[in-house]
Amino acid sequence: MHTIDQVPMQTAMEPGEAAKDGSVPAIAVEDVHKSFGSQKVLNRISLTVSRGETLAVLGRSGTGKSVLLRLIIGLEKADSGSVRIHGQDIAGFGLDRLGEIRMKMGFLFQNAALYDSLTVEQNVAFPLRHHRKTMSKSERGDRVMQLLAEVSMEGHREKMPSDISGGMQKRVGLARALALEPDILLLDEPTAGLDPISSGEIDDLVLKLQAEHHMASIVVTHDLHSAKTIADRLALLNEGDVVIEGSFEELQRSDIEFVREFLGHS
């Protein structure tokens, strides 16, 4: 693997010792392998993201970018290697412990994955209803309105997901991801399938949210322009491995053939 930034080795921490002060990366993926049957998807991949930092993960379709996000949030299990969230290795966690970790993460799915039987407002209220039991109904309503206002969707709260556009669905998905005030945000193709104006709006929204909430973010995308706009660092994946990791300028300076080819075609 050709990396510009060397991945620092993490020392094992007990779950209770998880640090959030920046001394430990918010996300540390170390030497992770993942296969589905005979198909090898991720091959000894290592990445770290610190609080306040945004990493864009780029690569061709089927290189395991979305699988990487699913591993980080615990929807898939790695065959080997470790995924640490605030220093805690989530590999051996049961559903309860994993639930605690997931409450610190927001996830925007590729197609927003809004609950189609719930309204926009109910979708955003969903995590609050389940995890903020002490919140009164009016407090929850105020919080939902605040979140919808952050993504400029306050005028559509009564609508069903099927009645709003793809870009709007992603905004609502983003509002839902932010409901529990996560310190990690995972975005799977936030601009995929959107027109350039909507893509730009989503990029601006992500930048605004980053500035306000200071989260550690990983953005999986095919959109080089979007990656360049919202990310501090970029990692390019090929055949399940990180080919190069660094700033956009560092990628541009690279003489690796695959990098040049990828940037040339994007």
Next chain:
Amino acid sequence: MIDRKSTALAGMDPPLPGPRTSLIPAIAGSSLDLINKFFEWFGDLGIFSWRVVGAAVTPPFEFRELYRQLDEIGSMSLPLVALAGAATGVVLSLEARYSLTRFGAKSLLPAAIVFSVIHETGPIITGLVVSGRVGAGIGAELASMKVTEQIDAIEASAVSPYRLLAAPRILACILMLPLLTLAGDACGLLMGWVTQALTEPLSFHQFINQGFNGADFNDFLPPTLKTAVFGLIIGLIACFQGMRTRGGAAGVGRAATSSVVLSSLFVILADVVLVKLILIFFP
């Protein structure tokens, strides 16, 4: 099948049969694969059941979702179950009248209808009707949620889909099946009497008196309560098939179909076992 004669006439070389020796390993291989899948399915179902039980017995409980499912599975299935029960009552009455008259036992007609309905036809017809309507509904709904990543989104929100989706549906099936069976039985008996009364005047009071003469709770309670097991089977299999779906719209269709087919099959198989157990424990 390729017609060797017609292809030869068309000036083409007929396809040669493959070597016969490769057929046996191929059959053995696919049989082994089938056996593996069979055991894998039961293993996955066991793990799924364990997770659902774990989610169902620990707080927080999803009472709101349970109430919604009780309405969806119970109230919405009632017209269909009532209709199926009524039709069964009519058919039983017609058939039993013909058979019993032939053997000179026409006076046993009310008892024959009552015992048939409450012992077997009512519970099994209700089980099969609900497995068709509810099994397909749950299978398709959860499969659709799975392929659109809504179930992943629930998990990513740190909410257990076993607790939120599977447990309330399975519990609602368990609770509603006996009640639906009662409704189906009542409609069957009512229409059995109507059919009987149309051919030969007989009051409903007389019909019930003659029908339930000699019957006790052992004739009524165990067959009705066994449908709770049917409910467990329908709910469990439909949720399992729905939540393990892969592959877009085709996967949703497959999940709905397999939910109905498997739950109907297991309801019939469970009925065989339960009838035997009831005969042993409630003679």
